[in-house]
Amino acid sequence: MPDGTATPRILVVGAGPTGLLLAGDLATAGIPVTVLEKRPHRISNLSRAFVLHARTLEQLDARGLADELEALGQPLDRLGLFGGLTIDLTGLHSRFNHLLVLPQYEVEKVLERRAVEAGADIRYETELTGLTQDATGVTVLTRGPEGRTQGDADGPADGPADGPADGRAETFRAAYVVGADGMRSAVRQAVGLPFPGRSVIRSVVLADVRLAERPPTVLTANAVGDAFAFLVPFGDGYYRVIGWNRARDVPDGEPLDLEEVRETVRLALGRDFGMHDARWMSRFHSDERQAPAYRAGRVFLAGDAAHVHTPAGGQGLNTGLQDAANLSWKLAAVAGGHADPALLDSYQGERHPVGRTVLRSSGGIVRLAMARRPWTLGARAALIAFLGAVGPVRRRVVGQVTGIGYRYPAPRGAHPLTGARVPDVALAGGGRLHEALRGGRFVLITPEPYEAGPGRADRLAVARWASGRRTTVLVRPDGYAAWAADAATPARTAAALARHLGPTA
Numbered sequence: 162m163p164d165g166t167a168t169p170r171i172l173v174v175g176a177g178p179t180g181l182l183l184a185g186d187l188a189t190a191g192i193p194v195t196v197l198e199k200r201p202h203r204i205s206n207l208s209r210a211f212v213l214h215a216r217t218l219e220q221l222d223a224r225g226l227a228d229e230l231e232a233l234g235q236p237l238d239r240l241g242l243f244g245g246l247t248i249d250l251t252g253l254h255s256r257f258n259h260l261l262v263l264p265q266y267e268v269e270k271v272l273e274r275r276a277v278e279a280g281a282d283i284r285y286e287t288e289l290t291g292l293t294q295d296a297t298g299v300t301v302l303t304r305g306p307e308g309r310t311q312g313d314a315d316g317p318a319d320g321p322a323d324g325p326a327d328g329r330a331e332t333f334r335a336a337y338v339v340g341a342d343g344m345r346s347a348v349r350q351a352v353g354l355p356f357p358g359r360s361v362i363r364s365v366v367l368a369d370v371r372l373a374e375r376p377p378t379v380l381t382a383n384a385v386g387d388a389f390a391f392l393v394p395f396g397d398g399y400y401r402v403i404g405w406n407r408a409r410d411v412p413d414g415e416p417l418d419l420e421e422v423r424e425t426v427r428l429a430l431g432r433d434f435g436m437h438d439a440r441w442m443s444r445f446h447s448d449e450r451q452a453p454a455y456r457a458g459r460v461f462l463a464g465d466a467a468h469v470h471t472p473a474g475g476q477g478l479n480t481g482l483q484d485a486a487n488l489s490w491k492l493a494a495v496a497g498g499h500a501d502p503a504l505l506d507s508y509q510g511e512r513h514p515v516g517r518t519v520l521r522s523s524g525g526i527v528r529l530a531m532a533r534r535p536w537t538l539g540a541r542a543a544l545i546a547f548l549g550a551v552g553p554v555r556r557r558v559v560g561q562v563t564g565i566g567y568r569y570p571a572p573r574g575a576h577p578l579t580g581a582r583v584p585d586v587a588l589a590g591g592g593r594l595h596e597a598l599r600g601g602r603f604v605l606i607t608p609e610p611y612e613a614g615p616g617r618a619d620r621l622a623v624a625r626w627a628s629g630r631r632t633t634v635l636v637r638p639d640g641y642a643a644w645a646a647d648a649a650t651p652a653r654t655a656a657a658l659a660r661h662l663g664p665t666a
Contacts, residue, residue: 169193170192171187171193171337172197172301173194173339174196174197174342174347174348175197176269176285177269177464178268178482179482179484180196181269181273182224182485184283187492192497193280194282195281195333195335197284197288197289197301197303199288200286212261213261214260214479215564218230218261219257223639225599226271230261233396235261235394236261238251240260250563252559255565255585284303286305287304287306288347290302294338294352294458294459299337299338299459302332303330303331336496337492337495339460339462340462340466341462341466342466344448344466346466348466349466349467352458352460358449361448363446364409364410364411364444364446365445366402366404366417367401367402367443367444368402368417368442369399369439370402371400371438372392372434373436373437388406389404390426390430391404392434402436412444417444422439422442451467451469451516455516464480468516470523476562479564484516486639486640569641575645576644582642586627590624594636602620603637603643605654606633607625607626607633608632608633611623617658620662621662632646632647633654644657
């Protein structure tokens with residue numbers, strides 16, 4: 162930091178994809194970060210998330226991870242929703258004009274490796290039991306694993322001393338805490354933030370099964386009458402089944418057998434593909450909830466801790482990862498002493514409206530998919546025809562589902578590009594924007610050579626357009642335009658850099 166004091170530590174609670182991306186970004190930026198996770202160090206295959214959308218793949222590309230994940234998954238250029246409605250992704254203005262079918266645990270493996278290699282301290286079997294905050298930081302109480310000290314498995318921490326072997330409480334101190342600990346977030350409860358909403362569907366069945374017949378598409382989904390079903394491969398010979406039958410609206414604890422799963426799939430898809438050898442089955446209910454605030458003082462919420470919604474459209478995992486991409490660079494800038502803490506206020510203003518929109522769109526998809534009354538069936542048919550005929554509306558729907566279409570608020574009078582996603586444009590010399598963003602840097606794209614000044618080399622890359630474009634754009638680490646100007650003077654550019662990156666050394 163500028164005064165020579167140690168950079169403050171940040172605590173992330175939850176080692177799912179959202180928490181791991183956030184931790185990896187902070188560690189890459191040189192910010193000490195500790196992740197607390199109450200689960201054992203075991204990547205679970207029980208996740209319901211199987212889809213990475215284009216905007217998320219772009220964010221991962223800016224971290225050098227997308228190509229590896231693309232090699233593990235299966236691309237799909239069309240997403241079927243309901244009643245014959247199909248979203249064609251081939252026209253997306255993105256390197257990733259498709260969705261990627263990939264189990265969440267594969268994403269977690271890659272994100273965990275990156276975070277650890279960057280220096281993040283991940284503490285498994287460590288549960289948050291209390292949280293208090295004051296003007297200078299947050300104190301977190303935890304209970305560690307029984308039978309060993311807290312430091313035995315994960316190495317020394319720049320914070321608390323090794324805990325006692327019987328798992329008694331330990332205390333952590335941090336400048337900021339991020340709750341990425343899921344729908345039942347202990348962090349959210351500790352700071353007293355409500356989680357209003359309701360259960361939309363009960364008794365959704367989950368199963369991992371083998372199939373005697375291979376489905377016709379990588380991702381198979383349909384809704385007919387009172388049932389819907391979704392099939393997607395793990396890649397190890399098993400398929401995940403998600404299904405719902407209105408006639409079996411029973412509590413989550415009701416016993417589930419393979420024949421009920423088969424029947425649900427037959428109702429929705431016409432056949433069960435010779436389903437056999439279930440290795441796991443369960444029921445769950447799908448909620449729509451959103452915290453009214455994503456921040457309480459020095460504590461932030463991200464991912465399912467901040468918002469949950471139906472799995473329709475595969476937007477849950479993606480929205481959480483994009484929360485993390487938005488918050489991480491802001492925390493790094495403030496903790497590193499390069500930005501005013503007021504920057505953190507923009508997280509609420511930028512991500513809360515996106516979460517609200519995802520709740521509405523995913524909920525709308527489910528309600529239309531399960532339409533059965535004549536007037537709702539008529540409305541669904543009319544919507545399908547409307548989307549097929551009206552290009553701008555169809556593109557808006559595609560933009561929302563894939564995340565490509567979101568932009569953030571801009572100050573009055575700002576250039577039209579400000580707040581918009583900047584595509585992965587070609588840069589002079591043969592590079593791309595996403596490559597220049599790696600390392601969590603801002604990127605200044607200019608029509609002419611520009612000298613950024615001393616003290617910014619680790620936080621700013623300067624590049625020129627490969628084309629003859631004359632606009633100057635300052636791209637944030639999350640790939641959105643922080644500032645733009647046509648025919649910018651060096652003085653205006655210098656002022657913008659000072660405003661967004663702080664003064665030169």
